[in-house]
Every structure is written in C-alpha cells, then in structure tokens.
Amino acid sequence: MQPDGDRFSGLGLRPELLDALSALGYEEPTPIQSEAIPALLTGQDLVGQAATGTGKTAAFALPILNALADGARGKRPKALVLAPTRELAMQVANAIENYGRTLGARVLAVYGGQPITPQLKALSRGVDVVVGTPGRVVDHLERGSLKLDELTTVVLDEADEMLDMGFADELDAILSQVPEQRQTVLFSATLPPKIARMAKKHLNDPVRVQIERENVLAGETPKVTQTAHLVFRENKAATLARVLAVQKPTAAIVFCRTREEVDSLTEALKGKDVRAEALHGGMTQAERDRVMNRLRGGTADLLVATDVAARGLDVDHLTHVVNYNVPSAPETYVHRIGRVGRAGREGVAITLVEPRERRMVESVEHLTKTKIPYAPIPSVADLRASRLAATTGALIEALGTDLADARKVVTALAKDHDPLDLAAAALSLVHASTEEQEIPVVPPRQPRPERDDARPSTSRGGAPRTGPPQRKGPAAGMAKVYIGAGRAAKVAPKDLVGAIAGETHLSGKQIGSIEITERFSLVEVPANELDTVVKALRASVIKGRKVPVRPDRDS
16 A cells, blocks of 8 residues: 555645545656655745656645635745746746635736737736746735745745846845745756855755756666658758658657647647647647647647747657757657656657758767667658558457448459459548659768868968958857847846847857857857747847847858
8 A cells, every 4th residue: 555655645735625636637746746845845045956747736736725824915025036038937937826726716828929918917916926037026015016025935936047037136035025034945057156156145954955867867778669760951840741651659648849830830740640739838728728638538640849838748658759950958858758668668859850850869868878779750651551561450459349331342353353352442441542762862971071270371362361350159059149229228238138039049158158249249049940040039139128039140
C-alpha cells in the first residue's frame, strides 16, 4: 500500500484542494511538490531550483490557496506571483484558478499587450491572487490601482529569466512595496550568483529545494531513441508528414517556435490527412481544454505547440516528441524529449534540422553527451511499404468480420478474373490517390577552404588596406540585428534584451553580444531566429518610439 506521504493527502492540504486535484486527474505529487509544499505550508521562505515541466506551479499555488480564508476575503490580494512573460502569467493564472475553483478563488492575470481597463475593474472589485509581469505590475502600482499592503506571499517564478530580461529594477521596486512580514518564494531553473544575491537580499533564511536535472543531461537516455533529419526549410512540413506516416505514433507533440508557425504547420498537416491540433498562448482555456480532450480521447494524433503553451501538459500515452526546429537553447531540447520515455515506457525524439542548424545540434550533443544520429528522410518506396503493411494488417483483422456482401462481389468477379489479380487491384485502388514525390536531399557539408589569416588585406592595387577596422562578425550560429537607436536615444542593453525577450519566445540568455553606438545598436541573436526577431521589433517600440530594424548588412 502506498504511504500517505507519497500522495497529496499526506502533504497537509485542505480537503477542497484535494478534491480539486482529484477532479483534475492528479494522483501523486512530483518531487518538487513533495518537498516544497510542506515547507511553504509552514510559512517559510523558499528557494527552489527546478526545470520547466516539473510541476512547480502547483508547488507554490496550492499553499497560496490553502491559506485563503473562508467566506468574504476583502478586496486586496493576499498573494502576488511575478512571471517573466505574458504567456507564462496567463498559464499560471489559469492553473491557480483551476486548483482554487472550489474555494471561489479570485485570480487575475495582469500583463502588457492587452487593454488595462478590464484589469482596473477587476482590481476594484477585489482579487485574492494577482499573477503578472513585472512591467505591468509596476504600472498598476504607479496608478495606485494595485495595493500590496495585505500581501502574505510573493512568488518570483522563473527568476533567472526575469533578470535576464532586464527586470531587476522593476523587481526591486515591487518588493520595496510589500509588507516586511511576508513569505517570499523564488523559483529558478538555474541558480547563478545574481539569483543568490537576490535571495540574500529579499528572502529570510529560506528553505532550499533542488530537483536534479533529468538523467538525459548525463547522457543516460536508454528509453528515448533520438534521430535527426537534415532537410531544407521549404520541405519541412512534407518531411514531417512523411516521417509521421511511416512511424505511426500513438500520440505526439511537435514543438514550434511561434504561434504563427504552429497555426500554419497544423493546417499543412491537416491537408495531408494528419489529425493535428494546434496549442499556443493565443488560445482561450476552453479551446486548450478541447484540444487536450481530443488528444487524450484519441480523436487527434498530434499536438502542434509552442514551449510555453505545452508547459505542464502530461499525456500518458505520448510516444513521440518532434522538434520542428532545433531549439536555440540545448536545455530546451532536454526538457522536450524528457516528456517521452517516462515510467519505463520507450519514446522517440525526432528533430528536423535545416542546414544552418547543424552547429546547434552539436551544442545539444555536447550538453547531453549523446550522439544524435542523422537518418535519411523516408523515401516514396518506404512510404508505400508502410502503407501496404498497414493495409495488410487491416485486411487480416477484417477476416474475422462478416464478409458476406463482399464475398458476393468477389464471387461474381472471380468467374472472369483471377482472385489474386482481384486482390492486387483492390490494394492498388486503396493507394491510387496517394501520389508522392521524393523530398530533396541536403548535400553533405563541404569543408571550408583554408585561409592565411596572417596575410594582410589588400586593396585592388595590391597595397595593404588602411582605414577603420572591419566590424567583427557574429559568433557561430548567430546573426546580428541592426536597431536604429543608440546612446543618443538613451538606449541601454536591458532595453534591447527586454524588447526582444518580451516580443518573442527568446530568453535573455539566448541573446548574444550587444554593441551600442551613438546612433545605432547591434544585437546578436540565434541565426535561425533572425527573421522572427526583426519582424517582432519592427512592430514594437524601443524607448517609446518605433525605430528602423533590419538584419545587419555587414555581418
């Protein structure tokens, strides 16, 4: 018999929360929940290190809800959760609302990119928990619409991301306005020195909980078969459909970078008769629930999602994870493939690699200490063989069913035709409409010609070139973005990091070197994210105004 300590009932949570968890299908707490919840229920401060997907939202949300008073609770919030992005703020708010539904918990998400008036009205009516991004929370504090004097708990979720995005000043401003006697909780995927300094400054003798990285980081991935396919960008959707048709996953998640990519890929796969569903931060909770119910119910085979939207999802029968692009951060790759191969089950991780992403695969291999083999894209012959095998299996299963009507047709035809020819003709008709073309193969990478770096550059006349030094090119796998604002516009590195991280899915740690001159700035971003960053920055403002943004011509 399982001891109570291994169940939520053994953690000291109130019955209403246990009922809510049971209704949501939660059975056993994750390691971070088992260690963090008892400590938080006693009111202690806590520093937790845990990666995405380990269940840390419930680890801090359940103690917050457990402390809510019964009946009327006043207008001012008792808990504040700070998150780096609006997508994560929405996700956390939805989770807390679901956990606390039986308690009548009033939860409000506040973030930029949406009208502030509904937020002001909700705050005036009264809320129990506010979940927000630092910038929008500061905005409400300056307006006087958010009062923090009755707070009992403050949570800094993904604190390392918030610091990387340049929110240090905002965090200090917020924490300076909360009661001195409060519980402070800090969760971070990593614990660099800057996080240690923040914890020392704002937390009081905190409990420390650290959940080790999954075994995959040590190269121990016996349950996950990893494969990569080298493919041109324009052939990626066709390649994915081909791979799925041959492998026939029970259930799969395909990870994309942006909402737009999720939507376009989902439609492309549906056009190839793949039962795909989209999941991203632009969808309502009701839409998300419908999608997950289709996947769990077997009416959808495939989920196409962004990383943020897929956080916290748990699909028991998941067999495949697909990286539609190579993740810019190797840790993201690890988190994604860790969703399969659990509880003794075997899983498959597939990565589609564009030619320029090969170096990024090498970075993943270096981190995981695991070689990711490249496999050829399934050919038309492979696809046909797979389909014929599936049809053969279906025919064998049909032999045990009522075939009386079909026998009458075959008996009549067999008077003039060979039964073997009839069977072969039937099979060919089944697959007649599936005309496919071979997908182009990416040629092998050619070695770069050697250069004599000691030889001085020369002008057309042969003399050594003089003049200003050449601008340094971007690092391997990176590209530079030109932003038409610099020191004269009072642009600082945190403005650029915040703008990029706030408008795209990139984190601060994925942004490379930053060069700010008097009139313009140059920022290194992953090369495969260049177009996304340029498009996002052109639609946003920097230091209160729109500025020219383009790929740097000299890099």
